[in-house]
Amino acid sequence: xxxxxxxxxxxxxxxxxxxxxxxxxxxxxxxxxxxxxxxxxxxxxxxxxxxxxxxxxxxxxxxxxxxxxxxxxxxxxxxxxxxxxxxxxxxxxxxxxxxxxxxxxxxxxxxxxxxxxxxxxxxxxxxxxxxxxxxxxxxxxxxxxxxxxxxxxxxxxxxx
Amino acid sequence: xxxxxxxxxxxxxxxxxxxxxxxxxxxxxxxxxxxxxxxxxxxxxxxxxxxxxxxxxxxxxxxxxxxxxxxxxxxxxxxxxxxxxxxxxxxxxxxxxxxxxxxxxxxxxxxxxxxxxxxxxxxxxxxxxxxxxxxxxxxxxxxxxxxxxxxxxxxxxxxxxxxxxxxxxxxxxxxxxxxxxxxxxxxxxxxxxxxxxxxxxxxxxxxxxxxxxxxxxxxxxxxxxxxxxxxxxxxxxxxxxxxxxx
Numbered sequence: 153x154x155x156x157x158x159x160x161x162x163x164x165x166x167x168x169x170x171x172x173x174x175x176x177x178x179x180x181x182x183x184x185x186x187x188x189x190x191x192x193x194x195x196x197x198x199x200x201x202x203x204x205x206x207x208x209x210x211x212x213x214x215x216x217x218x219x220x221x222x223x224x225x226x227x228x229x230x231x232x233x234x235x236x237x238x239x240x241x242x243x244x245x246x247x248x249x250x251x252x253x254x255x256x257x258x259x260x261x262x263x264x265x266x267x268x269x270x271x272x273x274x275x276x277x278x279x280x281x282x283x284x285x286x287x288x289x290x291x292x293x294x295x296x297x298x299x300x301x302x303x304x305x306x307x308x309x310x311x312x
Numbered sequence: 313x314x315x316x317x318x319x320x321x322x323x324x325x326x327x328x329x330x331x332x333x334x335x336x337x338x339x340x341x342x343x344x345x346x347x348x349x350x351x352x353x354x355x356x357x358x359x360x361x362x363x364x365x366x367x368x369x370x371x372x373x374x375x376x377x378x379x380x381x382x383x384x385x386x387x388x389x390x391x392x393x394x395x396x397x398x399x400x401x402x403x404x405x406x407x408x409x410x411x412x413x414x415x416x417x418x419x420x421x422x423x424x425x426x427x428x429x430x431x432x433x434x435x436x437x438x439x440x441x442x443x444x445x446x447x448x449x450x451x452x453x454x455x456x457x458x459x460x461x462x463x464x465x466x467x468x469x470x471x472x473x474x475x476x477x478x479x480x481x482x483x484x485x486x487x488x489x490x491x492x493x494x495x496x497x498x499x500x501x502x503x504x505x506x507x508x509x510x511x512x513x514x515x516x517x518x519x520x521x522x523x524x525x526x527x528x529x530x531x532x533x534x535x536x537x538x539x540x541x542x543x544x545x546x547x548x549x550x551x552x553x554x555x556x557x558x
Contacts, residue, residue, distance in 0.1 A: 171330040178334035182341030197357070204361035211368055214547070249403050278365055279404045281373045281397065284549025287383065293510075294501040296549030298379030300393040302400050 199240070199274030199309040206235045207278040207305055220246055220254070220303055221283035229259045232307070241266055243308040254303055262312050274309040359452050362405060366412065367459050370445055373397050374421075374461040378441040379549035381422050382465075390421040390441060409450030417442035417462075426554075436468035437554045462487055465550045469542060470527060472556060476535045479515070483524040484544050491525040492546055501543040502532055505555075511536065 210216040210231060219228035232242060241262025246254040267273060280303050284296035377390040394414050401410045417423070425438040440462060447457040464487040471481040480502070484492040497516040504511060515531035539557035 167326050171326060174327075174330045174334050175337075178337045182338055201357045201361075204358065204365075208361060208364055208368070211365075211372075217372065249400055277404070279369050279400075281369045282376050284376065284379045289384075292383055294543055295383035295545060295551045296379055297383065298376035298549050300373065300376065300396055302397070302404070304404060 199272070199311070200276055202236065202240065203242075203274060203276035203307045203309050204278070206232055207276065207307060209235065211278070211280065216278075216305070217280045217283040220280055220305070221285065221301070223256075225255055225257050225259055229261065232259075233261045236261075236309075239312050241310050241312045243267055245306045245308075247304050247306065249302055249304065262310075266310050266312055267308060270310045272310065276307045276309070278305045278307070279303070280305060359449075359454075362408065362410075362449070362452075363447065363454070363457065366401065366405075366410065366447060367445075370397065370412070370414075370443075370459075371461040371463070374441050374443050375463045375548045375550065378422065378439065378463050378465075379551075381420075381441070382439055382549075382551040387420040387422070390416065390443070394443070407451065409448075411448040411450070413446040413448075415444045415446075417444070435554050435556055436466060437552050438464060438466040439550065439552050440464040463548065463550065464488075465492070465544070465546055465548075465552045467542065467544045467552045467554050468524075469554055469556060470524065473532065473536060476531070476533060479529040479531050480536065480542070481527050481529050482542060482544070483521075483527050484546065486546070493526060494547070495528060495544070497530065499545050500528070500530065501545070502530070502536065503541050503543075504534070504537050505539045505541060505557075511540070 207216060210219075215231060216228075218224070219231065229244070232244065236242060242260060243264065244255070244259040246259075248254055282299055282301040284298045287295055287297055289297075373393055374390065377393045380386060380389045398412050398414075401412055421441050421443055423438075423440045423442065425440070427436045442460070442462045444458060444460050447459070448455045464485075466485045466489075468483050468485075469480070470483060471479065473480050482500075484495060486492050495518070497513045500513060500516075502511040502513065511532045511534065513530045514533045515529075517529045518526055519529065521527045536556075539555060541553050541555050543551055543553045545551045
């Protein structure tokens with residue numbers, strides 16, 4: 153009965169409600185302008201990172217240039233396949249600097265239609281400068297030829 | 313009721329405190345937003361890989377040029393290749409503003425060091441290319457990034473056979489004296505100077521040695537007669553020759 157008739161605490165309740173509104177307004181304001189990392193962009197960055205790492209690792213081991221300049225396309229495809237996760241599909245193109253294609257066979261893993269249907273496709277470009285080849289000069293009996301013959305490896309990645 | 317609200321003097325402090333808290337929340341939110349966007353939209357990993365790619369391929373190119381020089385002895389090959397590479401980088405990385413400068417250690421960038429001893433053993437030849445690169449990428453704000461490419465191949469003769477039953481022992485090292493592993497008889501070529509046909513390696517083996525780490529041992533037919541040359545070709549295609557003469 154005393155609680156019902158007590159008048160002094162009402163203002164405190166109204167203050168508390170007002171304070172709550174202000175805090176809720178502040179949180180709502182911050183939340184409205186807070187942009188979470190877009191999953192598409194995040195995914196592309198992850199795939200880019202993956203692609204770069206694969207090509208860089210193969211190049212560090214001297215395999216990338218070896219496969220390209222010896223035109224060992226099957227082993228290049230297999231090497232990339234085993235390095236990437238199973239659910240990541242790739243489409244690989246090796247070009248000269250003038251953009252003409254170097255690989256005569258299509259190098260891909262997975263369903264190619266996913267590349268046209270997916271919104272998140274990552275593309276990585278990596279250079280290679282050349283690889284020692286057999287001698288063409290018949291006067292030199294022992295050795296290798298090291299000619300500068302740059303190529304670009306374009307690796308497209310998508311999650312299947 | 314309205315009059316009571318207006319006349320009430322006790323609640324101001326709480327309201328002001330709450331307004332302060334709200335201001336702090338909004339400020340921290342704005343700060344977090346700028347931090348998140350800073351880290352979210354800068355693909356640092358991609359930038360690192362661009363730099364790594366240029367660095368690694370510049371090193372490969374110096375190795376490739378050394379390979380070419382070891383066979384053709386073309387003095388200008390390194391400079392020619394590096395100039396082409398500098399030019400092509402803008403095609404490979406368009407829009408990055410890549411600029412690569414280089415400095416050759418010698419006139420040609422190549423150095424051949426030969427050591428002769430009075431005995432027939434322990435002669436060695438070392439072939440090196442030494443280039444200091446300076447990389448600038450304007451779009452990343454990268455300036456003056458220096459790296460060195462100095463591939464080396466060294467062949468040292470340890471023992472020379474005096475009869476057909478003895479072996480020719482050699483050791484092969486790369487930059488920093490790191491032993492080169494995985495060579496086979498295909499990587500060696502031995503010639504008795506003045507004879508057309510190369511010496512046949514009848515037996516080939518490699519074994520661990522405390523001093524040299526790995527020694528390649530070869531039995532030769534016919535027996536080696538002074539003067540003779542031993543060539544080695546490593547996996548990078550770099551060739552080095554040692555001439556042995558009494």
